Amino acid sequence: MKRTFAAIFCGLLVVSGLLIGGTTPPLLSPDEHAHLVRAYTLISGEWRMHTPAGRSTAAWVDPALAKYINVHRESNRVAVGRSPGPPPTTAELVAAGNTSLSESAKPISISAPGAAVYPPIAYLPQGLALFSARALHLPMATAYALARLVSLTTSAAVLFAAFLLVTPNPLQLALLTLPMSLFQLASAALDGFSTGLAMLAISLYQSLPEAQPRHRPIIHVCLVSSILIVVPARLHLWPLLILLFLSARKIKSVWAWFTSLACLSTVLNWVASVSRNTVDLRRAELSTDTVQTAIHSLSHPGELIALVLRTLTNHELQNFYFRSFIGVLGWLHLPLEPSKAYQMLGLMLAIFTVLTLNWISQRTWRMLLEQTRWLLVGMAMLSAMSVFLLLLVAWTPDPANALLIEGVQGRYFLVPALMVAMAVAPPQKQQQRLPSLVLSYVSGSVMLMVSTALTLRVL
Template sequence: MIQFFKLPDRVFYCVSYIVFALPLVVFYAYCMPAFQVPDESSHFARAYQLTHGEFFPTKRQVPDKPGEYTVGGTVDPGIFTAAGHYIYLQGGNNVKVMSEKTALANSVKWQGGEARDTRNVAVYAPTFYAVPALGTMLGQYFDMSIVDSLKLSRLMSGLFGVLLFGMAMLILRKGFGIFFVLSLMPMTLAQVASASQDATCFAAAALCVALISTLSPEVPQRARRICLIFTVLLMITIASARPPYLALALFYLYFAYNFRTKTLFVVECCLSFFVVFMATILWSLYVSFYVSVPFGLEGANYAQQALLVLQSPLDWVGVLAESWRQRWDFYLYSFIGLVGHLDTGFPPVFYTFTIFTLCLAFFTSYLSETGGFFRSLYEQALAPCMIVIVALIGIFLVLYVSWSPVGYPIIEGVQGRYFIPVAFFLALGCANKALTGYSQVAYRCMILSFAMVTAIITPYVVLARYY
């Protein structure tokens, strides 16, 4: 047992993560009632479209309604029929699973496709739904019910996610504590074990951070360029999920500045940034012209909101501050763990413990050979933290423009889970120094205690809520 605590960081955290995460994603896949992840029915419908070769949604004008459009594709209506049998569980009313409703949902079989509007998921790239689509195909091939096919897709997404997170920890070079806690938070695992696009997005972000952490002029040129190509592809994938994530590409410039005396490395990093930037802009333009349709709360108006921000940026900053004042607890809880339809919370002490563990990981990870925490924070973490903050502000800005009603005092639509891919990038500012001796053992015990508490409390919370 003692020898296990002496393993290199990347091996120790990879093995520990797989041991704790694997049973939890299996639990979420099968014990979380069907369609109890935000918009899971629509995400599953989008995966179904891929099985019919419809990788990109179709935008059509509504007959006899000039200026109105529908966007979507072929969808089996049974998906929404089965999901309808679980609507009673939503809304935080603590209603338990009813056996008769479950039987009705389980009886719904695959029927065949028809054109449906799926505008709330149409903007996501097909790469996010490759694994759920495979589960959907297998479910149809083996004549499984729609609910069982969904659970199979969840399981496959969860296993794929754990595999990518495990690979990321083997590749990662620093920031292991932050990375481990973020990867094992209930919100992260609940989304990974679902048909949501977040499953792939979270795993892609983790793997991207791990690969970027290895970048250095000392790495052989061929290996470095291959690594950069993979990070660019992953960064484009992340940014296509939510355009504000494009700000994370600034980490290429951060690395270019850190190694500014290495001309070739600087050029490679700047070129990587340019490719990600252009690809994301092109994808956003494609979505805007060929996919996007008006979609938001009543009273939302893209043009009006954008004009308000441009005319009165300080007023918008006030709206942002008011949003945090009113909803900081929701952002925090839905970042750490507010599972189901954002209605299944964990005990307050668990949130406190998670924050404490994250702060400990952050503090320890930013200690360096050059000095204490504050000097290290200034020298290493200032730029990464600023990039992360810019990405977070971008999330609020986009949802203010696209989702919130004009004149509303706060920004609607923001959830803490949107911050998870961004938070992984904090690991890139950490010190390369690893703890040794008793301090390493004590630190690892603390991190593992978080994993143990999460593994114990998660089944209790979910089972107590739904069963």
Template sequence: MSYLADVMTWFPSFLARLRTWRLAVLYLCYALPGGCFLLVATPPFQTPDAANHFFRATQVAQGGWLAKSFSGTSGGPIDDGASDFAAIFDPIAHHPEVKLTTSMNERGRLIRWSGENRAAEFPNTAIYPAYGYAPQALAIAFGRAFNASVRATYVAACAAGLLGSVALTAWAIALARRTALALFAIASLPCTAMLFSSVSQDATVVPLCFLLIAFADRSIDEGVPVSPRALVLMALGCGLVVSARPPYAGLLLLMFAPGLRIDATRYAFVRRLVWFGATAAAAAFAALFFSRAGWAPVAPPRSLGGQLDYLSHAPLQIVHIVIATLNAYGGFYFASFVGVLGWLDASFRHGYYTLAMLMFAALALASALPADVQRASRAADRGAAVAVFAVSTAMIFGSLYLTWTPVGNAVVEGVQGRYFLALAPLLALAMPAPAARGSRNLSVQGRSARGARALCVVIVLAFPFVTFIELVDLILHRYYL
């Protein structure tokens, strides 16, 4: 009887994994062609801060793990070829009327790695940890070693980031349960595809966040105690993410989700606290270690001290700032979350964003309806997911208000929708979905709910096909026609 009970417990788990693996394979079928198209068709450095990310990755590839501060800015010496190559394509950024020309392409192909270094400024990426650029830096190191052109090296770096990020994301989808469909939908958005196919630390950070959320999701759903090895790997992943993106520190609160079983003894809460404290301390140390060397003071009218002084004298302004910010930029946050490509100068047609809203509505409904082989979610675990999302969101807005927004400004400046891609799958964990009942004795209401969920899933799975068609049209018109 015990053996039979074990089989009855294992078999639903096996079915759930089989379904999520199919979803992961479907994601690969969408992500790899779309990412390769963006990699080849998008001119170099036509994503936010692309040149500075490339400079930082080049610095790491040359052995410069720490950036340097100089003359009120920061960066460091990098090969002349990187700077010369980036300068060719700079006129395209922020200018929708400027297209890629044959002359740009020809000049770009001629530039080689010179072996001579020149001081370059990249203050907004100089503070990032070197390991966030590991795939791209490795590709750049190989390109320089084999005397490849800078353009070929740049493409190789983008390809390394694309393959690594897509592989990690597919793994996350296959691992997940309640969040699998949300991970698929968010990872298939054009904004995510843009980040994954560029030289950016987001190609490492975002899929690692997906993987952490998926692991917590599966562990909560299965109710199996987390092994010490898994705890160490989870701590390592959280440490990498939080040290690279400190506002994502809310992810550390996942450890306090009651459904995440740490220990059956009375010391479980103590182990959670120790894990949280040690991971947070390690991440803070790494973030300070890398950012201190490359930190550049913010220029007026921005001032960290001035902003803190302003808020201390008018703390109730925070409520007004939140409301004013959402009124001013709410539409932009949604559009840039779905995808405003280039340097925020390549928008899709309005109808595409409307379809995206419908897709997200279908995703929310599918997440709220019972799925096959799924346990009922507990209020405490849903609350933990909401807390993680809320804390990280507050830290994103708070950090940009303090460091990027002019003192006393009525709205928060600098926030973009892409900052929330890594956190959005948490909302699927917050949905109050009940457990699915067996296939026998289904009521009419139960069959209707199952049919509605199936229709919603089909809508979500079909949306990336629409995205690919719109993506090709957008890139061609923005950069070539």
């Protein structure tokens, strides 16, 4: 039964993504243009992006893709008030969409420093779509739509695999179907696929104790592969690396320890080398050496803690974090309507939390002392705190003298919240019973329908 419920729910996710994607203008997701540029490097072979003199780090892309990005990005900049205009004409937008990718065209350098650290392999769905579009000489509008579609269906497939391994609870499904989650899932950005991979990695680890001995090596290899992709793409999820060594400990094999160490060293080498060679000139006074700035911040823990506390206790930022966690769409310029939608969705999350925690009244409190539960809570806390450190060194001007950490958005806390939801989940034997399955997937479906309707209303 759990396979059927999971398949239906993931199918509904795809339907919701198609509806939202069909009404969302191109490149309206935050930094979506940078994600497309980085995805193209997967097929161009430029795994390490270059830095032209006097410019931010960039990548070589097909002229058709560069034109499509520039035209639609300018259209969106005018729409949100970041450019005086005039906006591109309808004829210019259509012309950009009708141009085709060509392997023989002379590439153009386009800046995308925000995506430079992300490994191209993390864009496998989008890269596959762009490769197919280039091979078939499809117009850019079709190539972009294909990138959205392949990313959406791949993300849903990864979530389906995670649900088969560990049955989700009502809170987990509710978090995955918030308007912000659905909006990002429907885009060509990295969020949907990376969230799915993070859930898959945790589910693989949780399924390890109950797996047959002959299946454990396969599970470990899948765990290593998932983490190797998702951690460099979402650096605040570095606590997932802990699962590698806990998995190796359970398997008790030399090769498992070797693959875990190899994965860790690969991630560290990639992040360190790419970070040092990335130049971001989008804002004044940004740190030119993020690694050194991070070391400096960590070596002054008192100042760092005080800065984080000032940021967390700022009432304006608290409200923004909550709203952007639930859903502020587009380039953070499309709040949900009516404004009470945020309170309603917050109440729904509270209800689903109670439904998820209902098992505690029926079970001994000893279940709460299981190590895996506290491991997930600890990983969630470390991941959430890492968001602030990463935005301090990468996006806050003059980080050594900053009064507040800038650039933090609520959507960055989705996976940490999912970790907590998985930590408080009922025991799997109870969760896989028919009443619990119905409760979880019906709850998720209700949130999915409400969030889809609210999202479509503002697009």
